Amino acid sequence: MTECISVFDMLKIGVGPSSSHTLGPWKAALRWLKELQVAGNFEAISRIRIELYGSLALTGKGHATDIAILMGLLGENPETTDTSLISDKVKSIRETGTINLLQQKEILFKEKTDLKLIGKRRLPFHANGMKFFAITSEGELESTYFSIGGGFVVAEGEDVTSTQKVLPFPCDISANLLEHCNRENLSIAKMVFANEKAWRTEDEINNGLMRIWHTMEECVYKGCNTDGILAGGLNVKRRAASLNKKLLGEQTYTNSAEWIQLIKKSKLDFDEVLKWVSCFALAVNEENAALGRVVTAPTNGSAGVIPTVIMYYFCFKNRAATDEDIIKFLLVAGEIGTFFKKRATISAAMGGCQAEIGVSSAMAAAGLTEALGGSPAQSLMAAEIAMEHHLGLTCDPVGGLVQIPCIERNSMGAIKAITACNIALNSDPEDAKVTLDKVIDTMWQTAKDMKVKYKETSKGGLAVNITVNVSEC
Known part of the structure; x- marks a missing residue:
C-alpha cells in the first residue's frame, strides 16, 4: 500500500535551518520522551544519552541539530516556541549541566558525553539516523529514529502505511x-x-x-x-x-x-x-x-x-x-x-x-x-x-x-x-x-x-x- 500523504504533511510550520537536521531531530526527541511517558518509563529516567549518525552528525553543528535535540528534550513545540528564547534556553542547559525533560523531570546532562555525533558510521535504512538511550535503575532503554526529510520522522521498523485513509481520489503516481x-x-x-x-x-x-x-x-x-x-x-x-x-x-x-x-x-x-x-x-x-x-x-x-x-x-x-x-x-x-x-x-x-x-x-x-x-x-x-x-x-x-x-x-x-x-x-x-x-x-x-x-x-x-x-x- 502506498503512503497517503496530506498537503499539511508537505507544508509544516517549524524552525530553521533544516527540516531533516533540525525539525526532524527536534520532533524525534519530543516523540521519544512522550512514548516513554505512555509506556510508564519516564519517571524512572536518571540519565539520557543520544547518538547521531551519518549526515546528521557530519553537518549536525552547522544545521543546529544539537540545539534542536535539546529543544525537543525540553518539550518545546517547534510550531509555537518563541524563537527569540532558543539561545537562552540552550545556554542554560550548557551552563548548568542539567536539563528539565518535558519541563517535568530535571536530570544531569553533560552535552559533551551525552550527545554524541558519529559521522563515520551510518545506520541502515537512512543517512539521518539517531539513537536515544534512557538510563534507569534497571538498565538502558534504547529507541532508534530516522529523520527522512521534510520534518518526517519514523521509528526503526515502523510501518507508515498501517493507518492509511481511504481517499476518494487515491494517487500513487x-x-x-x-x-x-x-x-x-x-x-x-x-x-x-x-x-x-x-x-x-x-x-x-x-x-x-x-x-x-x-x-x-x-x-x-x-x-x-x-x-x-x-x-x-x-x-x-x-x-x-x-x-x-x-x-x-x-x-x-x-x-x-x-x-x-x-x-x-x-x-x-x-x-x-x-x-x-x-x-x-x-x-x-x-x-x-x-x-x-x-x-x-x-x-x-x-x-x-x-x-x-x-x-x-x-x-x-x-x-x-x-x-x-x-x-x-x-x-x-x-x-x-x-x-x-x-x-x-x-x-x-x-x-x-x-x-x-x-x-x-x-x-x-x-x-x-x-x-x-x-x-x-x-x-x-x-x-x-x-x-x-x-x-x-x-x-x-x-x-x-x-x-x-x-x-x-x-x-x-x-x-x-x-x-x-x-x-x-x-x-x-x-x-x-x-x-x-x-x-x-x-x-x-x-x-x-x-x-x-x-x-x-x-x-x-x-x-x-x-x-x-x-x-x-
Missing part, C-alpha cells in the same frame, strides 16, 4: 491525478481538496492553509526588514533588507499589509520584478538560517521557493488575488510534493539538493500554473520542467551551514518555477516527451547514483573548495 481530473472534470485543487476532507473539515482545511500562508508571508516580511550578519562563522551578510530598501526607495510602511501594497504599485518592469523575486527568496532563507520560523515546503532548506512564487503571483500577476486563490496554489503545490515523497525522496541526505530545491521548484511551478488558469496537464508539465532542470543538483553546504549556497539556490529555484510555468502555459502537454512520473523516477535513480559526499555531508563540492573558519552555531 501523477498519472492517477490526471486520470481523476479528466474523468471527473476537476481542477487539481478541487481533487486535492476532496482528498483532504478525509483528514479535516472544509473549514479546517481552509483555515489551516491560510495559517500556513500567513506564516510564509510574515517570514518574507521579517526577512526583508532585518539586517545583520548570520551566525555560524561564515560572516554571511543578510542582503534581502538592503535590496528591499533599494527597490522601495523613500516609501514608508508600518506593517506587512502596507508593505505589500507598496510592492503591488511597483512597475511591471522585468528587471524590477526579477529583483523582487530574488529579494523574497533571500528573505525567507536568511530567516531560516537564523533559526527563524519558516514553513517546510517541502524542506527548510527550500522554504523560500513557494512563498516567493506566491508573492510573485499576487504582487505582479494577479493583484486582485483572494484567499481562495492562495489556497488553490497551496493545495496543488502540496499534492505535487507528495509524489516525490512517495516515489523518491525529499531528503538532501539521500538525494542531494535536487530533492529539496528541485522538488520545491516543481511544487511551485504546478501551483502557479493552476493559479494562472492552466489545465491539470499543464500543471504537471510545469512541475516536470522545473524538476528536469534541477536533476543532479548536489548538496554541499559550506561549513555545514544552511547558508552557502542554500540561500541563493532558493532564488534560482523560484525563477525556474516561474519559467517552467510560462513554458507549460504556452505548450500543448500532448506534445511533451517527458512525464512528471518519468522525471521523478529519473531523479531517484540519479540520487542513488550520486556519491555520498554530495549528499549533505560537507565532504564535497563547494564545502571543500571554500576555506572557512566556522564556529558552532
Whole structure:
C-alpha cells in the first residue's frame, strides 16, 4: 500500500535551518520522551544519552541539530516556541549541566558525553539516523529514529502505511491525478481538496492553509526588514533588507499589509520584478538560517521557493488575488510534493539538493500554473520542467551551514518555477516527451547514483573548495 500523504504533511510550520537536521531531530526527541511517558518509563529516567549518525552528525553543528535535540528534550513545540528564547534556553542547559525533560523531570546532562555525533558510521535504512538511550535503575532503554526529510520522522521498523485513509481520489503516481481530473472534470485543487476532507473539515482545511500562508508571508516580511550578519562563522551578510530598501526607495510602511501594497504599485518592469523575486527568496532563507520560523515546503532548506512564487503571483500577476486563490496554489503545490515523497525522496541526505530545491521548484511551478488558469496537464508539465532542470543538483553546504549556497539556490529555484510555468502555459502537454512520473523516477535513480559526499555531508563540492573558519552555531 502506498503512503497517503496530506498537503499539511508537505507544508509544516517549524524552525530553521533544516527540516531533516533540525525539525526532524527536534520532533524525534519530543516523540521519544512522550512514548516513554505512555509506556510508564519516564519517571524512572536518571540519565539520557543520544547518538547521531551519518549526515546528521557530519553537518549536525552547522544545521543546529544539537540545539534542536535539546529543544525537543525540553518539550518545546517547534510550531509555537518563541524563537527569540532558543539561545537562552540552550545556554542554560550548557551552563548548568542539567536539563528539565518535558519541563517535568530535571536530570544531569553533560552535552559533551551525552550527545554524541558519529559521522563515520551510518545506520541502515537512512543517512539521518539517531539513537536515544534512557538510563534507569534497571538498565538502558534504547529507541532508534530516522529523520527522512521534510520534518518526517519514523521509528526503526515502523510501518507508515498501517493507518492509511481511504481517499476518494487515491494517487500513487501523477498519472492517477490526471486520470481523476479528466474523468471527473476537476481542477487539481478541487481533487486535492476532496482528498483532504478525509483528514479535516472544509473549514479546517481552509483555515489551516491560510495559517500556513500567513506564516510564509510574515517570514518574507521579517526577512526583508532585518539586517545583520548570520551566525555560524561564515560572516554571511543578510542582503534581502538592503535590496528591499533599494527597490522601495523613500516609501514608508508600518506593517506587512502596507508593505505589500507598496510592492503591488511597483512597475511591471522585468528587471524590477526579477529583483523582487530574488529579494523574497533571500528573505525567507536568511530567516531560516537564523533559526527563524519558516514553513517546510517541502524542506527548510527550500522554504523560500513557494512563498516567493506566491508573492510573485499576487504582487505582479494577479493583484486582485483572494484567499481562495492562495489556497488553490497551496493545495496543488502540496499534492505535487507528495509524489516525490512517495516515489523518491525529499531528503538532501539521500538525494542531494535536487530533492529539496528541485522538488520545491516543481511544487511551485504546478501551483502557479493552476493559479494562472492552466489545465491539470499543464500543471504537471510545469512541475516536470522545473524538476528536469534541477536533476543532479548536489548538496554541499559550506561549513555545514544552511547558508552557502542554500540561500541563493532558493532564488534560482523560484525563477525556474516561474519559467517552467510560462513554458507549460504556452505548450500543448500532448506534445511533451517527458512525464512528471518519468522525471521523478529519473531523479531517484540519479540520487542513488550520486556519491555520498554530495549528499549533505560537507565532504564535497563547494564545502571543500571554500576555506572557512566556522564556529558552532
